Amino acid sequence: MARIAIAGFLHETNTFVPALTEWEAFAQEGAWPGAVTGEDIFTRLAGLNLGIAGFMEEATKRNHVLLPLAWAMAQPSGVVSHAAFERGVAAILDPLKGQRVDAVYIELHGAMVTEHYDDAEAELLRRLRAQIGPHIPILGTLDLHANVSRDLALIPDFLTSYRTYPHTDWGLSGTRAALWFERVMEWGVTAGKAFRQAPFLVPVTTGCTYTEPSGGLYRLIETIEAETGAALSLNMGFPPADIADVGPSVLAYAASQASADEAADRLFAALLAAESGFAAHQPRAVHEAVGYAMQRAVSASKPVILADTQDNPGAGSPSNTTGLINELLAQGADHALVGILHDPDAARKAHEVGIGGEIDRLGGGGTGPGQEPARGAWRVTALSDGRFNGTAPMLRNKHSSMGPTAIVKQGGVEVLLASIRQQPIHLETFSHIGRDPRGVSILGLKSSAHFRAGFQAIAEEIIVCLAPGDNPEDPAALPFKKIRKGLRLKPQG
Numbered sequence: 001m002a003r004i005a006i007a008g009f010l011h012e013t014n015t016f017v018p019a020l021t022e023w024e025a026f027a028q029e030g031a032w033p034g035a036v037t038g039e040d041i042f043t044r045l046a047g048l049n050l051g052i053a054g055f056m057e058e059a060t061k062r063n064h065v066l067l068p069l070a071w072a073m074a075q076p077s078g079v080v081s082h083a084a085f086e087r088g089v090a091a092i093l094d095p096l097k098g099q100r101v102d103a104v105y106i107e108l109h110g111a112m113v114t115e116h117y118d119d120a121e122a123e124l125l126r127r128l129r130a131q132i133g134p135h136i137p138i139l140g141t142l143d144l145h146a147n148v149s150r151d152l153a154l155i156p157d158f159l160t161s162y163r164t165y166p167h168t169d170w171g172l173s174g175t176r177a178a179l180w181f182e183r184v185m186e187w188g189v190t191a192g193k194a195f196r197q198a199p200f201l202v203p204v205t206t207g208c209t210y211t212e213p214s215g216g217l218y219r220l221i222e223t224i225e226a227e228t229g230a231a232l233s234l235n236m237g238f239p240p241a242d243i244a245d246v247g248p249s250v251l252a253y254a255a256s257q258a259s260a261d262e263a264a265d266r267l268f269a270a271l272l273a274a275e276s277g278f279a280a281h282q283p284r285a286v287h288e289a290v291g292y293a294m295q296r297a298v299s300a301s302k303p304v305i306l307a308d309t310q311d312n313p314g315a316g317s318p319s320n321t322t323g324l325i326n327e328l329l330a331q332g333a334d335h336a337l338v339g340i341l342h343d344p345d346a347a348r349k350a351h352e353v354g355i356g357g358e359i360d361r362l363g364g365g366g367t368g369p370g371q372e373p374a375r376g377a378w379r380v381t382a383l384s385d386g387r388f389n390g391t392a393p394m395l396r397n398k399h400s401s402m403g404p405t406a407i408v409k410q411g412g413v414e415v416l417l418a419s420i421r422q423q424p425i426h427l428e429t430f431s432h433i434g435r436d437p438r439g440v441s442i443l444g445l446k447s448s449a450h451f452r453a454g455f456q457a458i459a460e461e462i463i464v465c466l467a468p469g470d471n472p473e474d475p476a477a478l479p480f481k482k483i484r485k486g487l488r489l490k491p492q493g
């Protein structure tokens, strides 16, 4: 039995989004609970598909005593403000002062960038290490999209990343950390640690584990772990981050340096060999994608899904671009439904005019690509408070909250407007307001891959569609300045 402090501080930062991310974004409830501290961690987070929830459940089964510190996560967005970072770090480190613990478990994303730190999680771990001293093991979990630096890999004693994208095994990553706990305590400070960085970036959509080569690479992890006794992680990286350590990496932790190196080398070789497989993925331009979907819909028995990946809020995009909506209107698409368009102003107006009323513009209005509003008469066809119970395994949050929500319609195109920015993960995103997504011909989703956990089963075909947005599918389109020398901007690029 050990006494383990538990905490979490997660953000995936798109450094190309101009607005800073303030503490309010961490405090707000949305697709998951807002920031929590102390005992509330047990009541608010238990049972959710989160690393800390998986860790709590398994560690409690193994009779460990948990000291809950603080947990906070914001929707992916721009650089985290210095004040927000310091507040999040203090919430974790202050209640730990003077406590006797045997280990610390911390849930991180691994792609947080702040005003002062390009490698924010390593800074957090550095301060944690300084506070607890060199002998208390630090265990953690990372998102599959972590941009891992050498420090982030080597300061802690054990890290394990999700192995699915969509992240249906998010909670399982915490379970895994708890299952390895005794071995990590045995290894102690002499554990072997290995870190390898890939020489190329992988576009976000092609890392989806429902497709190859990604699926096969993650299946390989378990084989190598069984044969070497090392704990392995493969991080795909998060491309829209202008930092030195952007991109895929491999991590290994083991009883000895030789085992860690052997395991890391085997997985790293497989990652390098998969480069041409990643390069083979070909998305379609929005004009071509809409034309193809309309043609396909004629004979399809299920909806054709267009993934509007470049405006994916899960990659920090504003989720308010109109390229796909305007293209569907221009080509005269029928029985089309698009969501989630983040436009609190239009949602408020829709609630004011009521069902049957009209509003004259949607979306856009900001700076950046795809910000031309979708104009014309949009008739309000449904309203809700945006609260629903989501059932997709990716985020099984009992209560998802989108704030005031509406469906508006022009021609054959319906759009779901919401007030709290998030990805469409659950069928209930639409069905809670009376729109069964199974009943439409074309479904446009502002998401890269997470939607697949809820929507793949209802899709005739999924097309990655390139409409303007802040999350370019092709990392080579990003104006990088700080990435490390020699890194190629796409597979075989």
Ligand SMILES: [Zn+2]
Pocket (backbone or CB within 6 Å): 143, 144, 145, 167
């Ligand atoms: Zn991720």
